[in-house]
Amino acid sequence: MTIQKQIVITGAGLVGSLLAIMLSKRGFKVSVYERRPDMRKERMSAGRSINLALSDRGWKAIRRVGIEEEIRKVAIPMYGRMIHDIKGDTAFYNYGEKDQAIYSVSRGGLNCVLMDLAEKHGAEIFFNERVEDIDLKNAVLTTENTSTKAKTLIQAERIFGADGGFAASRLQLQLKTDRFNYSQSYLDAGYKELTIPAADAGGFRMEKNALHIWPRGQYMLIALPNMDGSFTCTLFFPFEGVPSFASLDTKEKMLRFFNDTFPDAVSLMPDLATLYFENPTSSLVTVRCFPWAFKDKLLLIGDAAHAIVPFFGQGMNCGFEDCTVLDDLMNEEKDWNRIFSKFEHSRKPDADAIAELAVQNFIEMRDLVSKPEFILRKKIESRFHSRYPEKWLPLYSMVTFSEKSYAEALKEGKRQDCVMEKVMSIPGIETKWDSEEVEKIMLEGAERM
Numbered sequence: 001m002t003i004q005k006q007i008v009i010t011g012a013g014l015v016g017s018l019l020a021i022m023l024s025k026r027g028f029k030v031s032v033y034e035r036r037p038d039m040r041k042e043r044m045s046a047g048r049s050i051n052l053a054l055s056d057r058g059w060k061a062i063r064r065v066g067i068e069e070e071i072r073k074v075a076i077p078m079y080g081r082m083i084h085d086i087k088g089d090t091a092f093y094n095y096g097e098k099d100q101a102i103y104s105v106s107r108g109g110l111n112c113v114l115m116d117l118a119e120k121h122g123a124e125i126f127f128n129e130r131v132e133d134i135d136l137k138n139a140v141l142t143t144e145n146t147s148t149k150a151k152t153l154i155q156a157e158r159i160f161g162a163d164g165g166f167a168a169s170r171l172q173l174q175l176k177t178d179r180f181n182y183s184q185s186y187l188d189a190g191y192k193e194l195t196i197p198a199a200d201a202g203g204f205r206m207e208k209n210a211l212h213i214w215p216r217g218q219y220m221l222i223a224l225p226n227m228d229g230s231f232t233c234t235l236f237f238p239f240e241g242v243p244s245f246a247s248l249d250t251k252e253k254m255l256r257f258f259n260d261t262f263p264d265a266v267s268l269m270p271d272l273a274t275l276y277f278e279n280p281t282s283s284l285v286t287v288r289c290f291p292w293a294f295k296d297k298l299l300l301i302g303d304a305a306h307a308i309v310p311f312f313g314q315g316m317n318c319g320f321e322d323c324t325v326l327d328d329l330m331n332e333e334k335d336w337n338r339i340f341s342k343f344e345h346s347r348k349p350d351a352d353a354i355a356e357l358a359v360q361n362f363i364e365m366r367d368l369v370s371k372p373e374f375i376l377r378k379k380i381e382s383r384f385h386s387r388y389p390e391k392w393l394p395l396y397s398m399v400t401f402s403e404k405s406y407a408e409a410l411k412e413g414k415r416q417d418c419v420m421e422k423v424m425s426i427p428g429i430e431t432k433w434d435s436e437e438v439e440k441i442m443l444e445g446a447e448r449m
Contacts, residue, residue, distance in 0.1 A: 006031050008141055008156040011163030012125050014052075014107070015302030015319035017114035019162060020123040021065045022323055026330070030123040031154070033143050035163070038127045040112050051224035051232040052110070053078070053211070053313030054103040055400045061320035064327060067117055074109050076225045077101035082210035083370050088264035092210060093369075093378065096397050102211070102313060104224040106232070126152075131168035134159065136176055139297040158336060161300040162319075165287055165307030170300055177294060187284040187309060187362070189219065190245060191236050194275050196268045198229025205268050206231065213365060214262050219243070220366045221262050233265070236284075236366065245281050284309045286355050292344040296336035299343065301326070306351035311362035312399060314354050318406070322347060350406040357399060357410055377420055380433050384442050391446040392416070419445030 007023055009016045012034035024030045054062075054075055062068050079101045080094040095102060115125060129143040129152065141154040161169025173180050199205050204225060206212060212223040212231070218238060223231040238244040248254040251273050258266045266272060287307035292300040302319035309315075325347060329339045368374040378394075385392045395413035398404050404412075423429065423441055432438060 006154075006156060007158055007160070008033065008139075008154055009160045009162055010131050010141070010169045011035075011161070011167070011302075011304070012111075012115055012118075012127070013162065013164055013302075014111055014114060014316050015323065016160075016162035017111060017118045018061060018065065018320060019160060019301065019323050019326075020118040020125075021067065021114070021121050022327055024118065024121040024123045025065060030118075032118070032123055032125040033129040033131065033141070033154070034125060034127050035130045035146065035168075036127065038115075038125075039108055040115065051226070051234075052105050052107050052310075052316045053224070054105050054110075055313065055317050056402065057314075057324075058317040058320040059103075060403070061324045064324055065117075067114075070113055070117065071105070071110070074113060074227060075103035075105045076227065077103055077209055078211045078224070079209050080211075081369065082207055082212045084212060084214045084262075084264055085370060086216070086261065086263070092207070093375070096394075096401050100397075100401050101209070102400060104211070104226070106226060109227075131163065131172075134169065134172040134298065136172060136294045136297055158296060159298045161298060161304045162302050163304055165285060165303045167300065167304035169298065170289060170304050173289075173291075173294060173298070173300070177291075180289070180291070182287075182289040184285055184287050186286075187359075188240070189236050189238050189362075190281050190283050191234050192245070192276065192281050193279050194221075194233040194235060194269060194272060196223060196231040196233055196265070197270065202229050204229050204231075213369060214265060215366055215368075215370050216261055217367055221265060222365075223265075233269070236362075239281075239283075248276075251277070286359070288352065288355065290344070290348055292348070293340035296340055299340045305344075305347075306355065308351075308355045308358045309362060310358070311365055312354065312358045314358065314399065314406075318351065318354050321350075353406040353410040354399070357395075357406065357413070373424065376430065376433060377424055380423060380438060380442075381416075381420070383434060384439065387439075388443070388446065392442065415445075415448075 006029040009020055009030065009032045012032045016032055020030050020032050062071050080092055083091045119125060128146045130146055131141065132144045133142040139156040139159055141156060141159060143152045161167050163169055174182055196205055208225050214221040219236060221233060221235050223233040225231055240246050243257055248257055254276055255273060258272065285307060286309055289305065292305045301322045326343055329342050333339045381394045385394060395409060395416060398409040398412060419442060423438055426432060
């Protein structure tokens with residue numbers, strides 16, 4: 001059994017790897033312990049590489065550690081949603097103002113880049129090391145190698161738990177501390193990954209710079225572009241009922257459903273049947289817990305503290321913003337007790353807010369984006385924002401293209417909902433949407449916000 005002393009990070013995922021870069025650049029000796037094999041050497045598990053949407057909060061953290069140029073090389077801008085109706089017709093809607101975009105990145109590809117950069121900056125990453133125990137009072141970590149079963153005892157200065165939604169580091173707080181609050185809640189829907197391959201000549205079969213959505217009420221299909229010309233598609237679908245993952249249990253049933261429901265997508269997926277039945281069906285969970293810290297010895301960060309469902313594209317961005325906030329606190333404070341305490345108390349309201357917003361956006365993407373009244377509402381908001389940008393910033397832009405806290409964005413979004421309910425109830429709003437009457441109501445509402 002070996003004994004070492006350093007700052008330890010559990011989990012070499014996106015947040016753990018970014019945090020390793022940040023701490024290494026500050027001069028700390030950083031060791032990262034990862035349960036999985038090195039994905040740079042072994043192929044990722046099929047069907048578990050959902051693409052991510054990198055937006056302003058994430059880019060801020062990436063710029064903070066000086067790796068923007070490297071990440072830009074593996075990111076594709078998406079300037080809006082491309083909505084596919086059941087007839088195969090499409091309509092494009094910008095996410096924000098001109099040139100504002102979210103960026104499609106491969107989870108695995110981005111993770112590999114971040115791990116390379118973490119090692120380049122001096123961090124050591126140990127793979128196949130499962131967290132078995134943490135002595136919280138003394139910051140001693142015990143790991144077991146998943147291949148050799150050898151145990152390693154690591155004496156750390158402090159430990160950062162960045163090991164994801166089912167974190168072993170969080171479990172230690174649950175088991176060993178008093179008054180630890182924890183909850184997890186699952187959606188009735190799960191997800192399955194599918195693929196639209198690149199065109200024969202290597203190009204894209206659909207618009208490259210858009211997030212594609214096939215909204216169908218209780219379920220939806222989305223597609224994000226990859227650097228090689230392919231699209232990673234994700235089917236969000238009920239586990240039970242008709243239709244559901246449970247009911248589409250034969251190739252014939254599945255193909256009939258897809259041809260009826262997503263006809264233009266089916267024609268682009270030659271391996272649909274194989275991928276549908278070979279790729280796993282995964283669940284969607286929200287995790288809430290508190291406290292996130294044990295004295296100055298252990299701090300949860302990223303999904304380990306606040307896992308959310310992916311429908312606002314903010315899981316990674318929120319975790320990266322955690323790193324930015326922690327970095328700011330390290331500039332302000334020297335005492336780690338104060339750093340950890342300020343971190344958990346400042347970030348907890350934001351984590352709860354984005355969790356709520358993410359579930360809300362699932363309903364929006366799945367049920368509302370193709371409805372005429374929703375499209376009209378967004379048109380009204382966009383016009384008002386363009387005329388009075390200081391008075392009205394749409395909720396999506398608050399979350400995605402600003403540094404406004406998630407908690408404040410949630411509050412303002414609710415106030416905006418009240419104003420827009422009044423606007424949308426105006427008789428004949430379809431013909432009055434750009435009238436002085438509408439503008440007056442929105443101005444009055446904006447002044448009260």
